[in-house]
Amino acid sequence: MGSGAGGVGSEQFIVSVSKREVVAAVLPLQEYWLPLSNLDLLLPPLDVGVFFCYKKNLHNLTFESMAGVLKKALAQVLVSHYAFAGELVPNSVGEPEILCNNRGVDFVEAFADVDLRDLNLYNPDDTIEGKLVPQKKHGVFAVQATELRCGGLVVACSFDHRVADAYSANMFLVSWAEVAQSKPISTPPSFRRSLLNPRRPGSIHPSLDDMYIPVTELPPPKDPEPDSDHLISRIYYITAEQLSRLQSLASAKGCRRTKLESFSAFLWKMVAKSAIAQNAEKKITKMGVVVDGRTRLTEGDEHKASLMGSYFGNVLSLPYGTEQVDELNEKSLEWVADKVHEFLEGAVTKEHFLGLIDWVEAHRPVSSVAKIYCNGSEDGPAFVVSSGQRFPASKVDFGWGMPGFGSYHFPWGGDAGYVMPMPSPTGNGDWVVYMHLLRGQVELIEAEASHVFKPLTSTYLHFD
Known part of the structure; x- marks a missing residue:
């Protein structure tokens, strides 16, 4: 370079x-x-x-x-x-x-x-x-x-x-x-x-047992194969034009999908294609999307909305979808985006978050963890997308001007990948994307989707 x-x-x-x-x-x-x-x-x-x-x-x-x-x-x-x-x-x-x-x-x-x-x-x-x-x-x-x-x-x-x-x-x-x-x-x-606070009595939907697991029920960690792939971090930018194109392809039948759903669906197809290219025996792939519950828990209650808007702590859930590698590869982007929308739909409700709080209460003091984080890749490639669209880099001005660039950096140590799209500092609708994925997945994405994922450069950031 x-x-x-x-x-x-x-x-x-x-x-x-x-x-x-x-x-x-x-x-x-x-x-x-x-x-x-x-x-x-x-x-x-x-x-x-x-x-x-x-x-x-x-x-x-x-x-x-x-x-x-x-x-x-x-x-x-x-x-x-x-x-x-x-x-x-x-x-x-x-x-x-x-x-x-x-x-x-x-x-x-x-x-x-x-x-x-x-x-x-x-x-x-x-x-x-x-x-x-x-x-x-x-x-x-x-x-x-x-x-x-x-x-x-x-x-x-x-x-x-x-x-x-x-x-x-x-x-x-x-x-x-x-x-x-x-x-x-x-x-x-x-x-x-x-x-x-949990409810008394609690009410727990069975789907939560598919998303989270007490650590006492986790299988013992396996030693990695000597020649196995490993996770690496890269930062790309995606132009507003490419994002709009992905969104229109994902919304073909008039059901308008969000940019995040469209981007996630495209990336899921790429990860599935990488698994096929590597002749992986694993036939299933999972993708999770982090959901913030602050607005979900308020549902029109303005007082609670203002309280939750300043709440400091974690208010997150991690729903995920599981699909066949071959099917993701063969089906249209629109079909994959529909699948993303489906698994998100169940988690963007007040009841989901109240149920999750109750689920944790029922398992305490044993700690629990998102299944996709700790053993997501057991059946095949897995990764999580976390939207950083609220990342306020332009407001982190200590008195000597706005940053020319800012990003989260999260090589998180799980066996699933982690991806965070954030607004570009150019302010023109582009995204900057932090990606922590397997090297083989990154290589395939760079070979086959270089029109979408452009390596972040000093020239793009006007640092030259």
Whole structure:
């Protein structure tokens, strides 16, 4: 790849840490225990990464002064977002709870011997993982601010998924930027767990037993085959024109499918085609789509809608579909999009989320997990799509301008793939897509769908 895609050898740059400290909330906080909700308890211990790239600022701010702004604002925003300053500790029955003790956030300052335009964002395995996104070692939240050779800046965070979903993390990131600019916090967080209390008596739909499983019922993990494929991460962009084309192909009979349903259906067909190309013995493939329950749980109740709109925690479900590899490959995109719509339909209701809360309650204190995460690939290739269309990168402005690029980074460690489409920073309707899939799947997608999935380059992001 030429310099527009990151430059030859840009992956070889060295990151030197110059400072490590712990940033705690600026006000003393009363120590107390904050329980996780039933929906939080469905998450395994996973850390989620997110990063933002800033061009050299026009105000001639030094790296030290920008790091100072970040730390000062962080100490202030942790007063209201105190869960991110705490620690996860098991309670007497072994369930994790947040000890809100203002332990603080590990904050690393570093220098990377690379220019922003040479940062190969298409391959985050080489340039982001273990270099620019911090490995969280303590607490719930960690930050790394990295100065680039050109004067640019990367601000990256890792957070414990058991404490926050992407909606909550987005809320925090925007609040942090607002505080840095001395603005009031537009959405103060709510930790009101009673919003997600189980019903008495509970009511559980049998379909939930197909989606989630207590960890005690999981089969023992199998050792990977020595020559087996492995998951890799890549970032692409998809033009608005291609998205519209996929949507019209998926909506041929007048049933208009969403862009997310159309994109997911296209990707599912590609994964099925990859399985056939590799002569895989596995004949089945599964795809899950993450559903946020905040609007589903309110159903027209304006007061509850405003409470759920600021709720900080996980409000997610992970429905999935199972189809024959051959059928997905042979049928039209419209047929596949209908199948995606069908399995989503059952999970986008208030009753589904209330039932899921009740299902967890019935299995506590044994922890449970989404089936597609832990053994989704047992019968064949599996992956999950999580919409990042609310990703507010343009609002994460700490006072030196909007980021030129931002993305989640989530090589999540399950045996299923993970894909997150986000709005492109170009603001023209394009998408940027973080993909964590098997190498064989990525190779087939690049060979057969290069008109849709374009490798993310510095040229596209106007970093040149």
